[in-house]
Amino acid sequence: GNSVTQxxxxxxxxxxxFLTINCxxxxxxxxxxxxxxxxxxxxxxxxxxxxKADDKGSNKGFEATYRKETTSFxxxxxxxxxxxxxxxxxALTGTGxxxxxxGAGTRLFVKA
Amino acid sequence: xxxxxxxxxxxxxxxxQSMTLQCAQxxxxxxxxxxxxxxxxxLRLIYYSASEGTTDKGEVPNGYNVSRLxxxxxxxxxxxxxxxxTSVYFCASSERTSGTYNEQFFGPGTxxxxx
Numbered sequence: 758g759n760s761v762t763q764x765x766x767x768x769x770x771x772x773x774x775f776l777t778i779n780c781x782x783x784x785x786x787x788x789x790x791x792x793x794x795x796x797x798x799x800x801x802x803x804x805x806x807x808x809k810a811d812d813k814g815s816n817k818g819f820e821a822t823y824r825k826e827t828t829s830f831x832x833x834x835x836x837x838x839x840x841x842x843x844x845x846x847x848a849l850t851g852t853g854x855x856x857x858x859x860g861a862g863t864r865l866f867v868k869a
Numbered sequence: 870x871x872x873x874x875x876x877x878x879x880x881x882x883x884x885x886q887s888m889t890l891q892c893a894q895x896x897x898x899x900x901x902x903x904x905x906x907x908x909x910x911x912l913r914l915i916y917y918s919a920s921e922g923t924t925d926k927g928e929v930p931n932g933y934n935v936s937r938l939x940x941x942x943x944x945x946x947x948x949x950x951x952x953x954x955t956s957v958y959f960c961a962s963s964e965r966t967s968g969t970y971n972e973q974f975f976g977p978g979t980x981x982x983x984x
Binding site for chain 2: 791793799800801802803806846856857859860861862
């Protein structure tokens with residue numbers, strides 16, 4: 758079945774550091790891939806998405822590229838801010854259904 | 870637009886009590902979902918409704934029932950609450966357009982404690 762694996766946290770960075778959160782997936786066909794962010798006490802919200810191979814999703818300085826050859830969708834940001842502290846979830850929605858599979862989440866702490 | 874709304878925001882139950890979590894969306898989405906979120910376990914799908922009039926079990930349906938009341942509303946019922954159901958519950962909705970699987974929109978969550 759479909760699955761998503763993302764790096765365990767927590768990840769602790771200083772402000773303006775470079776961020777990478779790794780995400781790999783297993784799926785048949787051509788899934789859509791997503792990164793969601795959850796701020797404390799809130800629900801998840803979409804950060805970015807990519808629906809086909811080689812697509813790059815981007816939002817708020819975050820980027821991720823859909824790599825079918827490596828089945829990866831790593832999240833990157835060049836310079837993190839304290840306000841980026843949150844939990845980040847990688848997710849996929851596979852062909853043939855509406856269900857979305859979420860990774861376990863990676864907690865990011867950014868220190869001033 | 871309010872998006873996805875959930876009530877209540879917080880609830881404390883005693884073991885064996887019942888309750889219904891309410892969810893509504895105003896985006897005219899066909900699909901709706903109930904998840905639970907536990908520390909270190911990400912989100913687990915309890916039930917989903919691909920369209921009005923249909924419901925299906927997700928990964929962890931035991932101890933829960935759902936009702937898709939109409940296109941807007943999707944409720945989750947705990948008939949006899951157990952401490953293992955202490956969790957944060959999220960409702961979500963989504964739509965599929967032109968073969969593309971769109972993102973899910975989440976409510977703010979219900980924090981449930983079962984004593």
